[in-house]
Amino acid sequence: MVSDSSSKRLTIYDLARLAETSPSTVSAVLNGTWQRRRISKKLASKILSLAQAEGYSANMQARALRSERSGIIGMILPLYDNRYFSSIAQHFESEARRRGLFAIVSCTNRDPKQECEAARMMLAYRVECLVCTGATDPDTIAQMCAESGVQSINLDLPGSKAPSVISNNREGARQLTHAILNRLVEEKRSDDPVLFIGGRDEDHNTRERIAGFKQAREEVGLVTAEENILPCDYAADKAQTALERYMLKRSTPPSAMFVNSTISLEGIVRGLQLNGYYLDDIIFGCFDWDPLAAAFHPRLMMVRQNVIEMIDRVFELIDTPPQDPHLLIEVQPEIMGV
Amino acid sequence: MVSDSSSKRLTIYDLARLAETSPSTVSAVLNGTWQRRRISKKLASKILSLAQAEGYSANMQARALRSERSGIIGMILPLYDNRYFSSIAQHFESEARRRGLFAIVSCTNRDPKQECEAARMMLAYRVECLVCTGATDPDTIAQMCAESGVQSINLDLPGSKAPSVISNNREGARQLTHAILNRLVEEKRSDDPVLFIGGRDEDHNTRERIAGFKQAREEVGLVTAEENILPCDYAADKAQTALERYMLKRSTPPSAMFVNSTISLEGIVRGLQLNGYYLDDIIFGCFDWDPLAAAFHPRLMMVRQNVIEMIDRVFELIDTPPQDPHLLIEVQPEIMGV
DNA sequence: CTAGCATGCACAATCGGTTGTGCATAGCGT
DNA sequence: ACGCTATGCACAACCGATTGTGCATGCTAG
Structure with missing residues (x-):
């Protein structure tokens, strides 16, 4: 490595001088078009090893400017x-x-x-x-x-x-909802309501997930009350207050919730903890994936997008x-x- | 917006033609050096509004090439x-x-x-x-x-x-360790050992954190046995198996752990859940921060780096x-x- | 011996900006 | 009227690559 004391970086012109050849030849060798340009193998390897030794690195701006890529x-x-x-x-x-x-x-x-x-x-x-x-x-x-x-x-x-x-938000939500409902059945709580919470109802994905949620419930003969659908935006605080408002009318948290993102889940879990509720019995289905959260909660099912x-x-x-x-x-x- | 049907993007040369001036003038106006170059305010604003109307955007490659920035x-x-x-x-x-x-x-x-x-x-x-x-x-x-x-x-x-x-890893670790030890005292379990787990002992930060951990314990008159320090790397699996090996000798998990990252925490929590241990009584101090994890566990203290x-x-x-x-x-x- | 082709390379234009310099013209003072 | 400065802009070189083209030279075939 001869690296000039001058901080200027090497260009193809420098390499051309060192190899006693022309800049265009150096360029052709370095960008691999040298065969097409009939540069001799000998000269090519000379230039290549020189470039290597001197630590040449092409100026991408110049390349981009000229090549339009x-x-x-x-x-x-x-x-x-x-x-x-x-x-x-x-x-x-x-x-x-x-x-x-x-x-x-x-x-x-x-x-x-x-x-x-x-x-x-x-x-x-x-x-x-x-x-x-x-x-x-x-x-x-x-x-x-x-x-x-x-x-x-x-x-x-x-x-x-x-x-x-x-x-496929709808199908993912449908499957997650079925998983939640099955879990409720297994635990003999199949009559308990399920709350859908989080997301924005203007947003395509949330609408699809709500559709999948309702569809799954329909498939097992359940109708979904609109009051159980709370697209309160994604933010943790929004979800927390939305849940608190929802719970004003009832004394216990819902047995199961479809939570529309980990950030919403954060608000919900925090709110429930703060209010002293026991979390482990609640069945959570979250349309999002976080392995650390999954490790903490035994009844948390998550959708992992591919x-x-x-x-x-x-x-x-x-x-x-x-x-x-x-x-x-x-x-x-x-x-x-x- | 006149945007040519030709997909070519506008250059200062195009703008110069449209404004009936020279490319260098356009350049000076667009990069703000026009006052220094004594371009008249009138021409400057003409060029600026033209550039605006035509949706001009400078080619950063060209600019970078010439200006070396x-x-x-x-x-x-x-x-x-x-x-x-x-x-x-x-x-x-x-x-x-x-x-x-x-x-x-x-x-x-x-x-x-x-x-x-x-x-x-x-x-x-x-x-x-x-x-x-x-x-x-x-x-x-x-x-x-x-x-x-x-x-x-x-x-x-x-x-x-x-x-x-x-x-400041050492001081952060020292404070976190004190927080863990205080909690043990509050809960009348001050004689229980504390396990340090996760990280690499070649890595500067881990070494500092171990030093802070030991220092805090020393400050309250505790000596730290080397068998309670497990820098088993960060990965979740590594932490999980390290903890399992550690627990072969004892029947219950440690009452408190200093965990050296959320990824290690993930392995530890997962391992404990899988083996059916009750987590909520364990005091965790984690040198890392994850608000969702913090929401889930009542005795999880975390270090949030600034x-x-x-x-x-x-x-x-x-x-x-x-x-x-x-x-x-x-x-x-x-x-x-x- | 020479036309013709292949080989091996160099020249120079070009991409789209930036910037040092130079040249008109206008305005001003004396 | 004349010199001087100030004003307002255009010219052209350059940054470092890519690429179309052209020119020697060597070799082969007729």
């Missing part, structure tokens, strides 16, 4: 801090890496303005594709991408201007872009702890 | 999937955004090879600074950065070739790079649930 793929994400979104980020990254792409992920706090701003930044950095995860307003972003000629894909929440990959398959589907869409922007791919989640 | 700041991270690391990523991102920088975060699975590879990529994209979080081998990366003339900073785990920002302050310190170091690469900044964590 940034090598970057972007994702916007609501939050990192739950197992679902963080594993989405993680798999997205490693899958991108496997394909020689550099993944950049931006966290937008479920805020449409931040989503737009992040998308604008990503487009400025000339991402080759933008994956829009759990966006509150996916269509605006899809529109921005389309105007820049950049492919976009929706993940977790569907949109109408770009293909979408989501979980992140690996979802990310695979996303990259398949990237490889062969579909014609239909309404394309909706639903991936089956798994019920844990039944 | 990518506007990118990088971070490598072991994992996303716990509250500590995910909030590090989240605050890093928003703080970077506040400073007009674009954050890119890469997940390296505690694997030195992946860490190196990610650092290489980041350097190829000409990050202006690299923050190295919880790296297994921070010095190698600091070395790579130094050779490229890029500033680097260690976070969470210290290194010797770049300044480091970490939690991520916001740590990230602030990191950016202060970026703003005014210190001369001494051995600089170690320790941030006080907070004990939750005492």
Whole structure:
């Protein structure tokens, strides 16, 4: 490693001087097109070993500028801090890496303005594709991408201007609800009501989950009272107060609850603990997955969305872009702890 | 919005044609140096509104290439999937955004090879600074950065070739241990042993935490037997089997445990549940923070590292790079649930 | 002996910005 | 009327790669 004392980094021009050849030849060798350009094997290996020895690393900005390919793929994400979104980020990254792409992920706090701003930044950095995860307003972003000629894909929440990959929320909710109801039967409490709590009723996923919940109950001959459906938003505090308000009318907590995310579960559990209720007898079904929570509670069943398959589907869409922007791919989640 | 049907994006040359001026003028106006270049206010606002109307967005690759400033700041991270690391990523991102920088975060699975590879990529994209979080081998990366003339900073785990920002692990552990011991006294079980479990004894943080643990016990006149210190690595399975092996000699679980991360806690709780032990009486102190876990267990105390302050310190170091690469900044964590 | 092709490489334009410099014109003082 | 400065902008070089094209040279075939 000769690394100049000058902090300037090596360019193909430096390598060309060192190898006594031309920059274009160095470029061809380093980006693998040298056979097509009929560079001799001898010169090629000379340049390669030189580059190695000197620790050359290509300036991606220059490459991107000239080749019109940034090598970057972007994702916007609501939050990192739950197992679902963080594993989405993680798999997205490693899958991108496997394909020689550099993944950049931006966290937008479920805020449409931040989503737009992040998308604008990503487009400025000339991402080759933008994956829009759990966006509150996916269509605006899809529109921005389309105007820049950049492919976009929706993940977790569907949109109408770009293909979408989501979980089969209805079927997952149906299965989770059946699991809850079976557990009630096993424990001879089949007449007790089940409370659905958490999520937003404007949001596609919540609506589907409510539909699955009702459908499962219908399938065993139960009708669902609207008062037992509480889409009070996701936040822990909202869920906690919603439950407290619900319980004003009754003296005991519901024997079973369908909780629409771990963050809602957090509020609910905290509220019940604070009020001195014994938790272990309550049957929880949570449409989300957190192994630490699952370890703590014996009657907690969880839906684990199939992140690996979802990310695979996303990259398949990237490889062969579909014609239909309404394309909706639903991936089956798994019920844990039944 | 006139957006050409041609998918080509607008450049300063297009804007110059539209505004009947020169590209250099457009550039000066758009990057704010127009006053210094004595462009008339009239022309400036004409160009600005044109850029707005046409939805111009600068090509960051071109800008970075010419100005030698990518506007990118990088971070490598072991994992996303716990509250500590995910909030590090989240605050890093928003703080970077506040400073007009674009954050890119890469997940390296505690694997030195992946860490190196990610650092290489980041350097190829000409990050202006690299923050190295919880790296297994921070010095190698600091070395790579130094050779490229890029500033680097260690976070969470210290290194010797770049300044480091970490939690005050020893003091945090000392306080957590005191909290555990106080609880034992309150519950009249002060003679029961306390088990330290989880972490790696090669790792700086674990060593410090063990030291803090022992120190706290010493301060109340207790000596710590080495058999009660089990740095069995972080993974859930490792912790589970380590605890099971430990319990072969005794019939009941320890009344109190100092658990060195939520991932270890997961294995321990799961193991105890599987073996039918009643958890709620066990006092847990966990050097990590997870509000959902905290909601579930009444006797779980947790250490919440002060991520916001740590990230602030990191950016202060970026703003005014210190001369001494051995600089170690320790941030006080907070004990939750005492 | 020479046309013709393959081989091996160098030249130069280009991507889209940034920035040092230079050149008009206008305004001002004397 | 003349010189001087201030104003307002355009020119062109450059950042570091990629890539179409062209020019020697060597070899083969006729």
